[in-house]
Amino acid sequence: MKKTFSISELANEFNVTPRTIRFYEEKGYLNPTRDGTRRIFSSPERTKLRLILRGKRLGLSLDETAELISMYGSAQGNRQQLEKFLSRIAEKRAELERRQRDLEVTLSDLKSVEEQCQLALAEYNQNVKNVRKVS
Amino acid sequence: MKKTFSISELANEFNVTPRTIRFYEEKGYLNPTRDGTRRIFSSPERTKLRLILRGKRLGLSLDETAELISMYGSAQGNRQQLEKFLSRIAEKRAELERRQRDLEVTLSDLKSVEEQCQLALAEYNQNVKNVRKVS
DNA sequence: CAACATCTTTACGTTAACGTAAACGTAATG
DNA sequence: CATTACGTTTACGTTAACGTAAAGATGTTG
Numbered sequence: 001m002k003k004t005f006s007i008s009e010l011a012n013e014f015n016v017t018p019r020t021i022r023f024y025e026e027k028g029y030l031n032p033t034r035d036g037t038r039r040i041f042s043s044p045e046r047t048k049l050r051l052i053l054r055g056k057r058l059g060l061s062l063d064e065t066a067e068l069i070s071m072y073g074s075a076q077g078n079r080q081q082l083e084k085f086l087s088r089i090a091e092k093r094a095e096l097e098r099r100q101r102d103l104e105v106t107l108s109d110l111k112s113v114e115e116q117c118q119l120a121l122a123e124y125n126q127n128v129k130n131v132r133k134v135s
Numbered sequence: 136m137k138k139t140f141s142i143s144e145l146a147n148e149f150n151v152t153p154r155t156i157r158f159y160e161e162k163g164y165l166n167p168t169r170d171g172t173r174r175i176f177s178s179p180e181r182t183k184l185r186l187i188l189r190g191k192r193l194g195l196s197l198d199e200t201a202e203l204i205s206m207y208g209s210a211q212g213n214r215q216q217l218e219k220f221l222s223r224i225a226e227k228r229a230e231l232e233r234r235q236r237d238l239e240v241t242l243s244d245l246k247s248v249e250e251q252c253q254l255a256l257a258e259y260n261q262n263v264k265n266v267r268k269v270s
Numbered sequence: 271c272a273a274c275a276t277c278t279t280t281a282c283g284t285t286a287a288c289g290t291a292a293a294c295g296t297a298a299t300g
Numbered sequence: 301c302a303t304t305a306c307g308t309t310t311a312c313g314t315t316a317a318c319g320t321a322a323a324g325a326t327g328t329t330g
Contacts (some may be wrong), residue, residue, distance in 0.1 A: 006306085006307085007306090007307075008306070008307085017288085017289080018306095018307085019288065019289065019290085020287085020288065020289095022308090022309095023287070023288060027287090036296090037295080037296095037307075037308055037309090038296095038306090038307060038308075039307085039308090054237050054240070054241065055241075056287095057233065057234060057237050058194060058234060058237050058238060058241065059193060059194010059195065059234075060194065061286075061287090062286080062287075063286095068241070068245070071245070071248055072244060072248060075248060075251035075252040075254075075255050076255065078259075079256065079259045082252055082255055082256050082259070083256070085252060086249065086252050086253070086256070089245060089248060089249050089252065090249075092245060093242065093245055093246070093249070096238060096241060096242050096245070097242070098192065099192060099193060099194075099238060100235070100238055100239075100242070102189050102192050102193050103193060103231060103234060103235050103238065104235075105189070106189065106190075106193065106203070106231060107228065107231050107232070107235070109207060110203070110206070110224060110227060110228055110231070111228070113206055113207060113210060113224060114221065114224050114225075114228070116210035117210040117217055117220060117221050117224065118221070119210075120210050120211065120217055121214065121217050121218070121221070124213075124214045124217070141276085141277085142276090142277075143276070143277085152318085152319080153276095153277085154318065154319065154320085155317085155318065155319095157278095157279095158317070158318060162317090171278095171325095171326085172277075172278055172279090172325075172326090173276090173277060173278075173326090174277085174278090191317095196316075196317090197316080197317075198316095
C-alpha cells in the first residue's frame with residue numbers, strides 16, 4: 001500500500017510508456033504533483049490512470065473517458081443541475097448498454113464459429129480412430 | 136428484400152457518409168461490383184458493412200474487425216490449420232470477454248452514481264413537500 | 271435542353287493518441 | 301569520478317479513419 005508512485009512505476013504496472021502518462025498530463029487528464037521537477041503520483045492519480053486505461057480498452061476516446069471519470073465524483077448541485085446531470089448519465093448508460101449488446105452478439109457469433117471448428121476437428125480425430133481400426 | 140444497393144442507400148441506412156464506404160472499399164474491406172463506374176452492393180456486402188460498423192462501435196480497429204469477419208466464414212482446412220485457427224479464436228474471445236468485464240464494471244459504477252443523484256433529487260422533492268405542509 | 275441529382279476519381283487536410291529523438295539535469299553506484 | 305539509471309522538456313514524426321473540395325461523367329425531370 002504505497003502512498004506515491006513515480007512515472008515508471010505506473011508505466012510498468014499498467015504496461016504503458018512514460019510518454020503515454022506524460023501525454024495524459026499534458027492534455028489535462030492527470031495532475032501529478034512534483035518533487036522538484038519529477039512527477040509524483042498519489043493513489044487517486046493512479047486510480048485515474050487505471051480508469052483512463054479501462055476506458056481505452058472499451059474503445060472510448062480520452063475525452064469520453066474523462067467525462068465518465070468526472071461523473072464518478074459528484075452527485076451535487078441544485079435540482080436543475082441534478083436533472084441535467086441525470087440525463088447525461090442516462091445517455092452514457094444507453095451508449096454503453098448498446099456496446100454491451102453488440103459485444104454479446106459478436107461473442108455469440110464467435111462461439112458458433114468455434115463450435116463449427118471443433119466439430120471439424122472431431123471429424124479428423126474420428127478418421128484417425130477408423131484408420132486405427134482398419135490397420 | 137432488395138437485392139442490391141447504391142452507395143447512398145447504404146450510407147443513409149447506416150448513417151455514414153459515402154466517403155466512409157468508399158474508404159472501406161479502398162482499403163479492401165468491401166468489394167462492391169460495378170454498373171459501369173457506379174458501385175453496386177449486394178446483400179452480403181451490405182452485411183459486411185453492418186459488421187464493420189458494429190466492430191467500430193465496439194472500438195475495434197478496421198483491421199481487427201476485418202479479422203473477425205474473415206473468421207465468420209470459414210471453419211475449414213487441415214487439422215493443423217484448424218488448431219491454429221481455434222487458438223486465434225480463443226485469443227479474440229478472451230479479449231472480447233475482458234471488454235465485457237470492463238463494461239460491466241463501468242456500467243455498475245455509473246449506476247451507483249445515478250442512484251446517488253436520484254437520492255439527492257428525492258431530498259429536494261421532500262423539501263418541497265415540507266414547505267407545502269408548513270405553508 | 272437546361273438544371274438537378276447522383277455518382278465518380280484525385281488529392282490534399284485533419285484529429286487523436288501517442289512514438290521517437292535530442293539535449294539536458296541529478297543521483298546513486300561500482 | 302565516470303557511468304548508469306531515471307527523470308525532464310521540446311519538438312517533430314506517424315498512423316488510422318475519415319473530411320473536404322475540385323472537376324467531371326451520367327441520367328432524369330420540368
